Amino acid sequence: MAGAVSRTDTFSPDPAGTRASAPIPFRIHVSWNSLITGLMPAPASVNRAETSAVPVADWPTVDWPDAQPAEEPARWAMVVPKMDRDGSGTST
């Protein structure tokens, strides 16, 4: 389609061919990287007397879905807890 600009096209600062491009604002992102890296596992306390051996062949195989694209929040409603306004309740 003539004139169409797809999201993958090389960005042109001056698509109209003028030489008077206007500046565009910078988007400064909110970051929470340290939240993810700052949470550490808890040493799992397993009662040795009560654990039972499981054959290696019986280990579960799991295929987790990839992260949901931001555009698809609806699928999240299936697994995210529906919390009350006071924060109580984690049932789905």
Added chain:
Amino acid sequence: MNGRITPAERVDLAETLWDSGRAEEALATLAGSETVDAQVYALRGEIEFALGRFQEAALSFTALVTAEPDCGDGHYNLGLALLRTAKWEGAASALQRALRLDRNRPDAWAALGVCLLESQMPAEALTAFERSRTHGIAGKAPWAQACLGRATALHLLSRFEEARSAYENLLESDPAHPDVIQNLIALAAAAGDLQALTHYSQRLLALDPHSIAALQGLASVALYHGDFQSLARYCDQIMVLAPGSLEAQHNFSVATERLLAGIRGAGFNGAPFAASPTADPSAAGGK
């Protein structure tokens, strides 16, 4: 030699190796059996997590909670491992199971809050972080994470004044916290507060000369003042650090055009700042 020792003996040996920093040997010891038990899964997952092998850790913790469904720590650890591999859905499910076993776990609430932030659900994330603070102890993990999470959720909800206050409280205890300073830069940009934008950008740049957010903040100030020489310099630095930055490429071109045309000090009449908060796309787990 490993074929005849019991799982408990195997765990003891692996723990000794792990404690002495011999992680690979510890893992090899745990892997050397035809049968394993929950203790083996738990320790193996812990070591794999520490080594940054989060997918493998997730498998070990899955085996742990399969063998011990009431092991809350196992569900929590599984949630964290999945969080680190950007599996938000699976992570949230595991963390909810941990919370069903113990609703007062501040660590699981904080981790669930992260899942919700990543899923662009800041209101629900705010509730989770509040719960983490309610059940946590000030100064002890994961208190700081819950406070940062709460501030971030407020920020994403455009509750800017509350977010600013929360960030500034965090800075008092950790003046060099990069996420907090970056988010204060974003807040200042949203508010068009040039003084704060300059202050926090310079502060972050002093801590991290490669901070893109700091350079963006200073470039925004230069843009506002029509200082195209500085704008070109900051954009150039941003393009080196983030070659895909369209704003930097574009504004660099604009700045050089203006400089070549001899337009100086004209200022920028439009809005030089993005108004609404945007999440850092690089924040998506797996780091």
